[in-house]
Amino acid sequence: ISVISWQPNDQDASEMATLPDYDQYLGEYLKPGDSLALLLDYDGTLAELTSHPNLTQMSGEMRQALRNIADSGKAFVAVISGRDVDGVKEKIGLENIIYSGNHGLEVLYPNGTRHNQGIPNDVAGNFDKMIDHLNREVVHHGSWVENKRVSITFHFREAEQQYVEEMARRAKEIIESYGYRANEAHASVEGKPPVQWNKGLAAEYILGTSYDPSWRQRKVIFAGDDTTDEDVMQMIKGSGRSFRVTKDKALVTNADYKIPSVDAVYHLLKWIEARIAG
C-alpha cells in the first residue's frame, strides 16, 4: 500500500474544498454494502483538541454519524483512547460500541463487562509516588497531571512557554525513574506502565475476541491523530486501511493516508455510513 499524503491547497482557505477523496482512498477496498470493523481514536480525531480535556466535545453531527454506523448492523465500532475508559464513554455517550481506555489497558463492552490488562504490583505501587513527585517538581506555571488510575498525562498545553521544554524533559525523567514509560504526545507527556501492551495490541485483542478471529480477512478502518495511534496503524498495515489526522506534510506515519482535520474524519464517517448502506 502506498502512502498518499493529503495535499493541502494553500490558496484555498476553505477546508470543505480540500476534503480528502474517500472514493479514491477506499473505493476499491470497501464495496457498497460491505460490513467492516471501524476503530477510532477520540481526542483530535472525533473531537477537536481543546485547552483542557474537560472542554472537549464531540459534535452532534459526529455523534449521529457514529450512531448510524454502529446501529447499521453492518459495522463493529470500537473507540480506543488514552483517556480512562469511563471518561471516554461519557464523552461519546453511545451504548452500542466497545470502549477502550488508558491506551488499550482497559476495555468496556456494551453489556458492561470489562477487561483490564494486568499491571505488576511493584509498578502499580509506584503510581502515587510518581504523581506526588511530578506535582512537587514539574507542576508549575500552568502545567498539571491527569491521574487516570493506571496511567498519567502530564499536560503543558497551557503552561508558560519559557518553562515547557525543561518541564517536559524533567517530567519524562521522573516518569521513567518510577519504572513507567514516557512518550511525548500533543502538548503532553504520557506516562504508561511498562507492560507489553499498546493501542495496537488492544485493537488486535478486541478484533480477535469480539469481532471475528479471522478479522484479517475482513475490512478494518482506523483513524487517529497521535503517536500512540501509530501502533494500531502498524498492526493493521496491509490488511486494513488507516488514516492519520495531521496537517503536517512531513510527518512520517504508518498510516495509509493523512487527512487534515476532525472535519475530514466526520466526512470519512459519512462516506462509510453511505457505503455500507449499499
Ligand SMILES: O=P(O)(O)OC[C@H]1O[C@H](O[C@H]2O[C@H](CO)[C@@H](O)[C@H](O)[C@H]2O)[C@H](O)[C@@H](O)[C@@H]1O
Ligand atoms: O487517545 P486519545 O483519545 O487521543 O487521548 C489522548 C489524550 O487526550 C487528552 O489529552 C489531549 O487532548 C486534550 C483535550 O483536547 C488536550 O488539552 C491535551 O493537550 C491533549 O494531550 C487526554 O487528556 C489524555 O488523557 C489522553 O491520553
